[in-house]
Amino acid sequence: MTVAAIVVMGVSGSGKSTIGGLLADRLGWIFEDGDAFHPASNVAKMSAGTPLTDDDRWPWLRAIAARIASARAGGRPVIIGCSALKRAYRDVLRDGHADIRFLHLTGSPELIMARQAARVGHFMPASLIASQFATLEPPDTEADVIDLDVDPEPEAIAAKALAALRRRGDIA
Ligand SMILES: Nc1ncnc2c1ncn2[C@@H]1O[C@H](COP(=O)(O)OP(=O)(O)OP(=O)(O)O)[C@@H](O)[C@H]1O
Numbered sequence: 001m002t003v004a005a006i007v008v009m010g011v012s013g014s015g016k017s018t019i020g021g022l023l024a025d026r027l028g029w030i031f032e033d034g035d036a037f038h039p040a041s042n043v044a045k046m047s048a049g050t051p052l053t054d055d056d057r058w059p060w061l062r063a064i065a066a067r068i069a070s071a072r073a074g075g076r077p078v079i080i081g082c083s084a085l086k087r088a089y090r091d092v093l094r095d096g097h098a099d100i101r102f103l104h105l106t107g108s109p110e111l112i113m114a115r116q117a118a119r120v121g122h123f124m125p126a127s128l129i130a131s132q133f134a135t136l137e138p139p140d141t142e143a144d145v146i147d148l149d150v151d152p153e154p155e156a157i158a159a160k161a162l163a164a165l166r167r168r169g170d171i172a
C-alpha cells in the first residue's frame, strides 16, 4: 500500500530529526519536525522543564494529523518526527487510516540521556527524559510499527528502516 506518512517516533533525543532527515533525503520526501507544530505555550513549558500533559498534547497531535491529511490529499507523502509516546496519541495520528507507518526509535535511557546532554541549542532539557520514558507506551502490539535500535550510526539505522519498509511493501 502507498503510505501517506512515515512517523519517526520515540522519546526526546532518540534521534527523530536525525533519522527522519536522512530518510527524507533517501526517499526524496519532505521531512517535517513535529516540534514545529507545538504552540508557543508548549515550547515554553518544556523549556522550563515541565512535562506536557495530555491536554497540552491533543491540539499539537491534531495539527500533525492535519498535516498528514494534506499529504494524503495531495499525494505527496511526508516523514514526520513526532514523539507519539502513547497509544492514544498514535491513534490521533492514524485518524482511522491504515496508510501511516511508525518507526519507533528505541534505546536505553542512559544512551539517550547522554546524547541529549551533549546536544546544544535545543529547548528540551535533559531533565525531561525520565518523564518521556515514564510516559512512553511501547507500541509492541501495533502492526504498523517497526522498532529500530538507536545504538548504531545514523546511516545504518536509516538503511535498516528502508529495508524493513521495502520488505513490507510500504515503499517502492
Ligand atoms: N544514531 C545516532 N548516533 C549518534 N548520535 C545520534 C544518533 N542519532 C541522533 N544522535 C544525536 O543525538 C541527539 C538527539 O538527536 P535528535 O535531535 O535527532 O533527536 P530527536 O528525537 O529529534 O529529539 P527531540 O525530540 O528532542 O527534538 C543529537 O545531538 C543527534 O546528533
Ligand SMILES: O=C(O)[C@H](O)[C@@H](O)[C@H](O)[C@H](O)CO
Pocket (backbone or CB within 6 Å): 011, 012, 013, 034, 035, 052, 057, 083, 084, 085, 124, 132
Ligand atoms: O510529547 C512530548 O513531550 C513532546 O512532543 C516532546 O517529545 C517534544 O516535542 C520533543 O521531543 C522535544 O524535542
